[in-house]
Amino acid sequence: MKNLWNDADAEKMVADYAKKGVDGDLALRVYTTRLLGGEPRLVLHGGGNTSCKTRATDLVGDEWDVLCVKGSGWDMAVIEPQGLPAVKMGALLKARALTELSDEDMVALQRSNLIDPASPNPSVETLLHAFLPHKFVDHTHSTAILAIVDQEDSKALVKRVFGDRLGYVPYIKPGFDLAKVAAEVFEADPSVEGLILDKHGIFTFGDDARQAYDRMIHYVNVAEEYVAKNGKPKAAKAALPAKLAKASDIAPMLRGAVAVARGEGRFDRMISDFRTSDAIIDFINSAKIAELAGRGVSTPDLSIRIKTGPMAIPAPDADKLGDYKAVIRSHVETFAKDYQAYFETNDALDDVKRTMLDPMPRLTLVPGLGMFGHGRTLKDAKIASDVGEMWIEAVRGAEAIGNFQPLSKVDLFPLEYWSLEQAKLASNKPKPLTGQVVLITGGAGAIGAATAKLFAANGAHAVIVDLDPAKAAEAAKAAGNNSIGVGADITDPAEMRAAFDKAVAVYGGVDILVSNAGAAWEGRIGELDDATLRKSFELNFFAHQSAAQNAVRIMLEQGTGGVLLFNTSKQAVNPGPKFGAYGIPKAATLFLSRQYALDYGAHGIRSNAVNADRIRSGLLTDAMIASRSGARGVSEKEYMSGNLLGQEVTADDVAQAFLHQALAERTTADVTTVDGGNIAAALR
Ligand SMILES: [Zn+2]
Numbered sequence: 001m002k003n004l005w006n007d008a009d010a011e012k013m014v015a016d017y018a019k020k021g022v023d024g025d026l027a028l029r030v031y032t033t034r035l036l037g038g039e040p041r042l043v044l045h046g047g048g049n050t051s052c053k054t055r056a057t058d059l060v061g062d063e064w065d066v067l068c069v070k071g072s073g074w075d076m077a078v079i080e081p082q083g084l085p086a087v088k089m090g091a092l093l094k095a096r097a098l099t100e101l102s103d104e105d106m107v108a109l110q111r112s113n114l115i116d117p118a119s120p121n122p123s124v125e126t127l128l129h130a131f132l133p134h135k136f137v138d139h140t141h142s143t144a145i146l147a148i149v150d151q152e153d154s155k156a157l158v159k160r161v162f163g164d165r166l167g168y169v170p171y172i173k174p175g176f177d178l179a180k181v182a183a184e185v186f187e188a189d190p191s192v193e194g195l196i197l198d199k200h201g202i203f204t205f206g207d208d209a210r211q212a213y214d215r216m217i218h219y220v221n222v223a224e225e226y227v228a229k230n231g232k233p234k235a236a237k238a239a240l241p242a243k244l245a246k247a248s249d250i251a252p253m254l255r256g257a258v259a260v261a262r263g264e265g266r267f268d269r270m271i272s273d274f275r276t277s278d279a280i281i282d283f284i285n286s287a288k289i290a291e292l293a294g295r296g297v298s299t300p301d302l303s304i305r306i307k308t309g310p311m312a313i314p315a316p317d318a319d320k321l322g323d324y325k326a327v328i329r330s331h332v333e334t335f336a337k338d339y340q341a342y343f344e345t346n347d348a349l350d351d352v353k354r355t356m357l358d359p360m361p362r363l364t365l366v367p368g369l370g371m372f373g374h375g376r377t378l379k380d381a382k383i384a385s386d387v388g389e390m391w392i393e394a395v396r397g398a399e400a401i402g403n404f405q406p407l408s409k410v411d412l413f414p415l416e417y418w419s420l421e422q423a424k425l426a427s428n429k430p431k432p433l434t435g436q437v438v439l440i441t442g443g444a445g446a447i448g449a450a451t452a453k454l455f456a457a458n459g460a461h462a463v464i465v466d467l468d469p470a471k472a473a474e475a476a477k478a479a480g481n482n483s484i485g486v487g488a489d490i491t492d493p494a495e496m497r498a499a500f501d502k503a504v505a506v507y508g509g510v511d512i513l514v515s516n517a518g519a520a521w522e523g524r525i526g527e528l529d530d531a532t533l534r535k536s537f538e539l540n541f542f543a544h545q546s547a548a549q550n551a552v553r554i555m556l557e558q559g560t561g562g563v564l565l566f567n568t569s570k571q572a573v574n575p576g577p578k579f580g581a582y583g584i585p586k587a588a589t590l591f592l593s594r595q596y597a598l599d600y601g602a603h604g605i606r607s608n609a610v611n612a613d614r615i616r617s618g619l620l621t622d623a624m625i626a627s628r629s630g631a632r633g634v635s636e637k638e639y640m641s642g643n644l645l646g647q648e649v650t651a652d653d654v655a656q657a658f659l660h661q662a663l664a665e666r667t668t669a670d671v672t673t674v675d676g677g678n679i680a681a682a683l684r
Helices: 007-019 024-037 089-097 103-112 126-131 143-149 154-162 176-188 209-230 247-257 278-284 289-295 300-306 318-347 378-401 409-416 419-426 446-457 469-479 493-507 530-558 580-603 622-632 636-640 651-663
Strands: 049-057 063-069 086-088 136-140 166-169 194-197 201-206 260-263 266-268 271-275 363-366 370-375 437-441 461-466 484-487 512-515 562-567 605-612 670-674
Touching: 007 024, 024 049, 024 063, 024 136, 024 209, 049 126, 063 089, 063 126, 086 089, 089 103, 089 126, 089 176, 126 136, 126 176, 136 209, 143 154, 143 194, 143 201, 143 209, 143 378, 154 166, 154 209, 166 176, 176 194, 194 209, 201 209, 209 378, 247 271, 247 318, 247 363, 247 370, 247 493, 247 530, 271 378, 271 493, 278 370, 278 378, 300 378, 300 409, 318 409, 363 378, 370 378, 437 446, 437 493, 437 530, 446 461, 446 469, 446 512, 446 651, 461 469, 461 493, 469 484, 484 493, 493 530, 512 530, 530 562, 530 580, 530 605, 562 580, 562 651, 580 605, 605 651, 622 636, 651 670
Parallel strands: 166 194, 437 461, 437 512, 461 484, 512 562, 562 605, 605 670
Antiparallel strands: 049 063, 049 136, 063 086, 136 201, 194 201, 260 266, 271 370, 363 370
């Protein structure tokens, strides 16, 4: 691992922060914290922490010795000074005399001694940092270090690899007890340059930022070299089917299998992030991958991301894809059963009241293909994949030099079910569509874009399909929530299929279709040329059918229901003069919606239509509004609000109707009218 310290960069950071009133110690603390945080083999997504001991002044001008320590929720790679809240050292040091201190009291003590009460919670490893005398303390979960500490005889191995230069601390759950023991290990030999925490990670320290950082990189390199020199040949590879299925073939099956069934056809769905590389495949093709996955996480804080460890399933045979869904389901069932047993056994060991988290895996290893990270949002799914890559790094190293033997599940349990973590999860309320994927055709138009925005605000990830890829991307950006834009001519079945494939590739599947794209052609029906009518049918009927077929194909693989929503327009029930080319296929699409409701209701797939009229959009442009209102001798405002309510109807009103239909879990074969009231178009 390369030492990235650079004098010029360090000086520049000190100078830049000096202008903002940040002292040099803290500026350098930010500098090396970012260097450590930018390397996934050292720390990942909130793991690891750093500190420096300095002085700070409070609001009344009193100066204090403080520990600036990483705050919870901050990512080291992008840390700022406010991510290193200052805690008064006096109180922290006094705590060492206590015989016990609960996690809740520890947090209270730390919070009540913050210089700025608006700061995030100081790290749970704050006391460990405070009890060590060094000005700078760095802590990481280096994968190379984990390869050495995740062994049965780790204590002897640590001694063999690092000699007396690093102290050895047996495994203790992070918090007050660990801080005390770590301080005692240091005091027994104050010449050490760092501490190895069994089954957990490494601390290094120094008088200045550079010394602590240099020591971290040095000892990580010592570990890396040891693993490289002493690695034994790799385990045998499992036999793979002659013809492997593709990741996109199995993604919806897997996504459906890991959704949490809430009963009565309701599910908490997850997003799947597929990731692969030569390194991933080389490792997961091992004949013993399922056994390695079962041994657990490489460092305890990964349990917050991937629970007790990954789930491994067999490689999918392209010729036996029909049976593979059952294979996935049985593996997920076993994982969930084992998780429940793990919870029940360990929960029974004390009187603490806990709620079991959902028992579904967060990381699935598929030999021959790669891995899927699962999470309630795309961000969480990607984090699970990141964690998976580093789990592989650590386990590969551990297996090369011995036998991967991580923290036992009994010791892992209190960490996964830490009261502080449980409180954090409880406050993390999902939105109505969290975990769901909506695909919207005509997604960059007025109604499509308004619908994408509203669904994304309600937690869904939107796949915005539009003829114009740039506009689709723009609408996706406006919708937010990691939505994506896809350019496609949806009257071409291959392009429609590709748009759905993209949804599966990015999110793992589709739960909601908003089949919205449409265009109008005018002409008296008796004189209309055949080509125009057929062209209109391609877009206003067949594209709806092709979208629905693709959506249903994926929904059936997932087995978690879904909903098809069609924009059918008022023309479907109340024809306008010279609008036959538009109204006739729309009428067919209205019945298409009912046919899907009838044919797929038994699979939990609902189908509804929105019957909208007179919406300012690409179909009814400002120029058209001017010409039509002129032709009728009314003002534009009168024309647009010519309905029973006397109010203009907007794209947002249509979006609200689609959202309502998506959320109304017992509503199917419904038509919702969004036209401000048009009695001639009212349905029976
Ligand atoms: Zn740690």
